[in-house]
Amino acid sequence: MENYFDIIFSQVNITLSVLLIILIIYWLITMISGIDFDLDVDVDVDIDADVDVDMDTGIEGGSMDFSDVANAEVDREHVVNKGTRKLKWWQIILIYFNFVGLPFMFTFTFWIFNWWLISVLTTMLTVSYDNSFGFVIVLLAIVPSLILTKILTAPFKSFFKNLNKDGDKAVDFLGRQAILLSNISGEKLGNAEVNVDGNIMNVYVKSLDGSELRFRESVLIIKQSDDKNFFFVSKS
Template sequence: MGDLYNILFSEVNLVLTILLIVLILYWLVTMIGGIDFDLDFDVDVDVDASPAMDMSTGMEGGNMDFQDISNAEVNQEDVVGKRRRPLKWWQVFLIYFNFVGLPFMFTFTFWIFIWWFMTALTTSITYSYDNVFGFVIMLAAMFPALIVTKIFTTPFKGFFKNLNKDGDLPIDYLGRKALLLSSISADKMGNAEVKVEGSTMSVYVKSLNGEALPYGSNVLIIKRSPDHNFYLVQLYND
């Protein structure tokens, strides 16, 4: 037991071990307490992609929060065959390794666990968990861990694609009032905030008739796009 402790909390494995413990605590608290952690990290997205992609582009300010990315659904066909401009390398990275298309924390936890397991196992076998060679192994294990993560998480796409972020059936937003979080006009896509049964949801929207709708406007959700990736809205008149 002492040897195992020394390996897992050695200089090489310490960071991954602590990170894995934090992730385990995160999932335990989430499952037991039913707490929804609203992680609001901004990721700049300025690529002009087609509406078929959930990683919407052409949004004013180009901001997509962490929660959007963690729940976005992007198919490989949408990325390869329907885009008008190339995606940036980090966007391709997130999509290819299932950080987009599955809940972000789900894929991230898989990756950290596999990376940690590979590193801990290899450094224990080679007795390199407390020297420079062990750090080389840890860094090198990052990439095969990504590949294994993609293999193991891909089957879960069919399970998650018909669920919303809370694990329930998709919500019907049609006919609901929403608050614009970005200005939209013509084909420009933006975000809108919708309150459903006390919960606040974020959806992608476009102007129904192409008219300019400024930030902060109250809009009415009229219909859903044929690809089910955004909604068409018009100005809401009280």
């Protein structure tokens, strides 16, 4: 037992071990207290409507709030540049490995655990947990840990598909008032803020008739796009 402890907290594995312990504490506090540590990571996906992203998401938030529970499954070949730009490589990686398709902390915990497990087992079998070769193994373990994370988290996508971040049924945004968080016109997508029973939610929006709509302007959500990636809005 002492030998296992030495391996887990060796100079090679201690960083991942400590991070995993922090994540375990995070989930314990969340389950016991019900506190939602809302992690808002700004991915800044400034996509143009000409970018064809073949996904059924319902992702809410111009800044792509990772705590939103969405069902995104995008392969690299699905991101096609028809006119102006593509998603950045790191955005594709986050989406492909379900960091966007599922609650971020959920997928992140799976990834760290898989990375830690692969690193500990491999360094133990190769007796490299106390030398420089072990650090190489830990770095190389990133790739298989991501692949394993995608495989293990994929079954959870159907569970979260129709839920919002509070675990309730997805909100019906049609007919609601929204406040624009960016200027939109023509084919340009933007962000809007919607107040739903006191809860502020963000959605992707596009002008219904292509007319210019300004920042902080009040708009009415008319309908959802066929691919469910954004909503069409008009002046209220």
